Amino acid sequence: MVINLQKSLLTLILLSIIGNSVFSQENKLKRANEQYDKYQYIDAQKTYLQIIKKGYKDADILKNLGNSYYFNSQFEEAKKWYKELLESYSSEVEPEYYFRYAQTLKSAKEYEEADVYMQKFTELTSNDERVKLFQNEPDYLKRIDFQSGRYEIENSSINSSFSDFGTAFFGRFVVFASSRDTLIFSKNIHQWNNESFLDLYRAEYNPVNGELAEIEKFSNTLNTKFHESTPVFTKDGKTVYFTRNNYTERRFGKDKKGTNKLKIYRSYKNTQGDWTTPQSLSFNSDEYSTAHPALSIDEKTLYFTSDMPGGKGQSDLYEISINTDGSFGEPQNLGSRINTEGKETFPFISDDNDLYFSSNGHNGLGGLDVYVTRLSPQTKEEKLVVNVGKPVNSPKDDFAFIVDVASKRGYFSSNRENGVGSDDIYSFLQLEDLKSFCEITIAGVVTDKDTNEILSGAKVSVYDSSNNLIKSIVVGEDGTYSQIVKCGSKYFVRAEKEEYVTSEKLVNTPEETQTLDTPLMLEKKIKSADIGDDLAKILSLKTIYFDFDGDYIREDAAIELAKVIEVMNQYPEMKIEVRSHTDSHGDDNYNLDLSERRAKSTVAYMIKNGIAEDRLVGKGFGETQPVNDCSNGSNCKKEEYQLNRRSEFIIIK
Incomplete structure (x- = not known):
């Protein structure tokens, strides 16, 4: 118990x-x-x-x-x-x-x-923009490489061990967001990433070399104890739009779940040279975020990022008209050309009316990448969204791209490795304009012409119309190659491999972006042949045609027969049987007789050109040995019937 x-x-x-x-x-x-x-x-x-x-x-x-x-x-x-x-x-x-x-x-x-x-x-x-983009650009890494190398970048000297990002031009200054000083006076920590909140700073801008110096807080009126970032200024410097936590007149706004969202605020320069109290814009909401404003060239349209209802993905890009009285129209989604089910954010409009933005939904190197597209495209090619390439883009987040078109200098932000802080500002000099929106990919597989075997290790070279080498590659086990070239141009694609005859193709590229399937087939220099093999296949002879109802050897047929005669001269012990075949059109007996006459005519021609009579046999088979199902009563295409009209040169000794 x-x-x-x-x-x-x-x-x-x-x-x-x-x-x-x-x-x-x-x-x-x-x-x-x-x-x-x-x-x-x-x-x-x-x-x-x-x-x-x-x-x-x-x-x-x-x-x-x-x-x-x-x-x-x-x-x-x-x-x-x-x-x-x-x-x-x-x-x-x-x-x-x-x-x-x-x-x-x-x-x-x-x-x-x-x-x-x-x-x-x-x-x-199935119905996802990211799927369509991936399927349409299987060679996206090569396309990114094609645009790479156009920028010279440098980690800016103004970066701190904290977060620094989101630059904007403001007269002789660049304004940016940073969390560098906020922990000194406040213990506010953002629970999203355990970092302190952001304030706006300014640094003097040198347009000659892009260097920034003399950092100071931008405005006590605009900065609060919460986040401020990503400003954009009108050209006269009298109006600023910027991103802030939902915090207005000391009221900390929250959505129905108790979460504080982001909003876009506007402030004006007053007569004392300071900024007026920022006002939340009319299209903001407690229930969703709006952020990262950008202005059109004429400053009549505001672009921004939002996760408002009705969008495609985690965040989309929108535009909204700014009325003459400062009020706003209705937000318009920029659509599936730009927005995906992923994240599109940080828009910027350059002085030549290009839209730069960051995305993880378009094909990229990882994280957010920077992309560019025409804001008002006039052609199909200008509608393309193009990855700006390395070194601006990396496997990490790359965002907040801005550029001064006149000086070709600008800034972007990144959390890439070997930076100073969690996010850093990078300055750049643009060395080259965006390469043509129209891009052609020449691609294909290198194979053995006779066996269709993939020829790994073959060398493929692409030359321009002046015979200048663009690139050479050695294909791998899959035998595939690809090279991005210009539209509307002429190129020569050459394939080489030991023991094979070098092959070259002329490729004229169209004026529209696409992939040109350009298979390359190499023929062995020395070929083996056994009894029963067809010399027509081994020598890749063109079809030997006769005139209608005739058996006379035409000039084009004579060229092909010369190849057979040459081989038989090289191998004097070889004997062949010439076999002639017709298609199923016409009377069976007539076709048999016609093929017999053509076989004998072929033999007679070869004897006349030096081949001993005892080395040749001629026989007609009419329509009795088709290579497909196109027999009497069938409804085949012209090309299918044509396959059965052929001459064979079968080795019998």
Whole structure:
């Protein structure tokens, strides 16, 4: 009885421990989910990791943990948890996670593996702009390389160990956002990324070399204890639009879930040279974010980023008209040419009316990449969205691109490796204009002409019309090659391989971006032949034609027969049987007689040109040995019937 009581007591204690443990984990999970829903990603990460350390794990936990890193651009950690999610819970995973995992692989420069998961994403999702872009640009890395090298970049001397980004031209100054001083006077920490809040700063701008100096706070009127960033100024310097947390007249606004969003504010220069109290714009909302304003050249249109309802992705680019009285029209989404189901953000309009923006939905190197497109395209090619290439773009986040068209100098921001802070400002000099919007990709496979075997190790060279070498490559095991060239031009594509005859093709490129399939077939210098082989195939003879109802050897046929005669002269022991075939048109007996006459005519021609009679046999088969199903009564195409009208030169000794 005592023993049973002890056992019962022990069981109760164990159940109590287990129950408390389960209850504790449920509370932690609830807290983690609440933190995640409020974008408190750093706190959510800590709580989720505690839960996992205790052995509790499911698809939702891995999704949220991966996302908390992904949305903070902590791609290496996100990759780890997305990988486990896809390997352990693939049946419970939405297609979006294949895309996000592919993005994290790109951030680690694992592009081949990233493409594998992008392919899985395309198989699971049909009506998605990112799928269409990936399918339409399978060689996107080559296209990025094509545009690369046009910029000379340098990490700006003004960067701090904190976050610095989002530059804007303002007279002789550049204004930017930084969290460098905010922790000195305040302990406000943004729970999204555990960093201090941003203020606006200005630095003197040298347009000759792009250097920035003499940093100071921009305006106490515009700066608050929360985020201010990404300003844009009118040309007269009297109006500024900028991004701030939803904080107006000391009221901290929140949405229905208790989350503070971003808003765009406007302020004017007053007569004392300071700025008026910023006012929230009419199209802002407590329920969604608006951010990163940009102005059109005529300053009558404002461009911005938003996750407002009705958009395509995580954030889209919008435009809205600015009325003469300062009021606004209705926001208009820039549409699927620019916006994807991913993130489009940080618009900038250059003085030549190009739209620069950042995106992780268009094909890129990883994270956010910078893209450019014509704002008002006049042609199909100008509608293209083009990755500006390396070194502006990297496997990490690259964003907030601005350029002074006159000096070719500008700035962008990035969290790439070997920077000074979490985000850094980079200055650049543009060395070359964007290469033609029209791009042609010449691509194909190198194969053996006779066997169709892929010829790995073959050398493919592309030359321009002046015979200047553009590029040479040695193809891999798949035998494929590709090269991006200009539209409306002439190129020579040459393939070479030891023991093969060099082959060259002339390629005239059209005036419209596309991929030209240009297979290259090489013929062996020395070929083997056995009894039963057809010299017509070995020598790749063109079809030997006769005039209608005739058996006379035409001039074009004589050229092909000369090749057979030459081989027989080189090999005096060789004997062949000339076989003539017709298609199924006409009377069977007539076709048999016609083919017999043509075979004998061919033999007679070869004897006349020096081949001994005892080395040749001629025979007609009429329509009895077709190479396809185009027989009497069939309804084949002209080209299919033509395949059966042929001459064979079968080796019999």
